[in-house]
Amino acid sequence: MKYVDGFVVAVPADRKEIYRAYAAKAAPLFKEFGATRMVECWGDDVPDGKLTDFRMAVKAKDDEVVVFSWIEYPSKDVRDAAMKKIMSDPRMEAMGDMPFDGKRMIFGGFAPILDV
DSSP states (O other), X not given: OOEEEEEEEEEEGGGHHHHHHHHHXXXXXXXXXXXXXXXXXXXXXXXXXXXXXXXXXXXOOTTEEEEXXXXXXXXXXXXXXXXXXXXXXXXXXXXXSOSSOGGGOEEEEEOOSOOO
16 A cells, blocks of 8 residues: 655745755655655645644744645555665765755655545
């Protein structure tokens, strides 16, 4: 069964192209290690909530945009193996610092229960 890693980050609005280029450079590595799909979505309609919302979740500042992304894998085992390889691959380190504050990123692994 497929497995999905989901991510939400806050990216400075003026770094949109830098973020897109960074993600585009990372995508082949994720695919090399087993990812079947990688999607990056720039916030376009992310409303403020009363109790919680995407912006609060990542402590987005006024000049930041929420980015929602996911990576699909054929299985959790493939994802687990891929993450070990990606985190130790020198090409990832050579890409330099991420174009956002990684401490405010939220992420998790998910087993799909409906895919239509």
